[in-house]
């Protein structure tokens with residue numbers, strides 16, 4: 001088992017560290033006497049757990065607050081004088097930053113139990129983060145469900161060739177991220193990735209934006225300007241919401257795809273441009289073709305390699321991992337006290353249909369992180385209270401919590417072997433997978 005390490009910040013005149021060394025011989029304890037010294041130690045060595053023995057004379061609450069905020073990735077336990085805890089600033093430190101506290105003089109045996117729990121908790125958190133990081137170390141797309149595994153395989157395949165790609169997916173599902181991943185894995189990775197939202201540029205400007213213009217092409221064109229297609233030379237042009245491209249420009253784009261040359265507005269000079277085109281749409285373009293809104297020949301030119309990004313509701317087993325990822329990404333915006341999602345929040349996340357897909361998830365998680373005033377995000381913070389029956393919530397919470405603990409323990413014991421964990425729990429492999437999916441966990 002890994003050696004447990006403790007960083008102990010204790011005023012020089014106290015013998016807390018000596019007491020702990022006697023009670024916790026299996027721990028490696030580094031004792032420092034000031035926050036500055038602790039900061040230096042943390043720059044050079046990694047600790048999961050810290051003990052702060054509070055000293056009113058030497059540690060200003062604002063300095064302690066800033067220090068703990070900087071090191072909020074560790075689990076901190078405090079020892080405070082009873083009297084100090086009457087001050088609001090000390091109480092705030094406890095509530096905001098510490099996973100537990102004792103009053104001085106601390107009983108070394110009880111304190112060693114608290115530190116042991118803090119270490120166990122930190123190890124669980126680290127292990128989960130390692131699993132998340134490992135799962136997407138080569139891909140910006142987070143997730144392990146079959147649909148995402150298939151999407152990554154498609155990205156790998158289409159990245160190797162130069163033909164146009166047409167990505168379909170609901171709004172906010174990750175079409176642009178998919179296009180970026182294709183670009184990043186392609187031979188053009190060192191060239192530019194130029195995204196354009198065809199629906200967001202006014203029809204009067206889109207022609208000159210895409211193809212550029214020459215001096216004097218229209219009133220106000222005092223000098224020539226390269227268009228977005230030219231600026232993507234050597235790289236990838238991402239045409240989002242291609243279905244919104246006006247009909248006349250569809251003809252120009254088709255010509256560019258066929259001839260690999262463009263003509264700036266106000267010029268007849270053909271400019272050669274080496275660009276790979278990836279287009280995306282949230283509407284089925286084939287239907288737009290049937291209705292006569294989109295040119296059929298352009299559709300077939302673009303849809304050489306079709307890729308579909310599945311909506312978030314079809315990736316249920318990844319939703320919780322995604323929510324936790326965004327919790328991590330926006331950690332700087334939250335109060336240090338906030339530690340994660342409550343079981344009821346996880347249930348609400350799994351229960352919601354996510355019509356706005358990953359973008360909606362990001363927005364809800366960010367909002368919850370700012371609005372929450374507890375230690376755990378609630379369904380209310382996420383704006384997901386509808387559909388959660390309150391009276392049975394406590395019972396459901398308890399059941400869900402025990403299920404998650406049992407699953408986690410069994411997987412841990414079996415070395416993440418699902419068959420063995422299922423046997424230990426006395427359930428079939430199918431039930432095991434269903435339970436893992438229900439709790440957004442993966443072995």
Ligand SMILES: Nc1ncnc2c1ncn2[C@@H]1O[C@H](COP(=O)(O)OP(=O)(O)OP(=O)(O)O)[C@@H](O)[C@H]1O
Nearest residue numbers: 140141142170171172173174175176177282358359
């Ligand atoms: N699998 C994923 N892993 C991590 N982040 C994701 C994933 N899918 C989407 N995102 C994030 O969700 C947000 C929305 O994704 P993106 O902009 O790619 O969606 P889109 O389908 O192009 O949306 P729109 O149709 O509205 O243009 C982005 O911040 C993106 O980074």
